[in-house]
Amino acid sequence: MPYKEKKIEKKYYAIGEVAEMFDVAPSLIRFWEGEFDIIRPKKNRKGNRQFTKEDIENVRLIYHLVKEKGFTLQGAKDMIKNDSGKIKDKMEIMDSLTSVRAFLKELRQQIK
Helix, strand or coil, X not given: CCCCCCCCCCCCECHHHHHHHHCCCHHHHHHHHHHCCCCCXXXXXXXXXXXXXXXXXXXXXXXXXXXXXXXXXXXXXXXXXXXXXXXXXXXXXXXXXXXXXXXXXXXXXXXX
């Protein structure tokens, strides 16, 4: 039976890794942690933050509202409080459309 390589996913991510995912400073992630209740990373014995995939999705939601849509912090808090499910659905749709667009562009390049 051939060996199948399985993608190993981390359970926890360091703040530096999360900041790098969004191309922001770790201090901004720490600031958002203090401002938004939905970001609650665990801390290890040394006090280092350990972000789960759910924490990263919540950071992504805040990043989308504040950095991409231009909401104020209070506006983002209000949106999350009232419509976080709806916002996440829209973000997933946008991600899917972006992937389809990239695929179509690549396909067009191959046809030329």
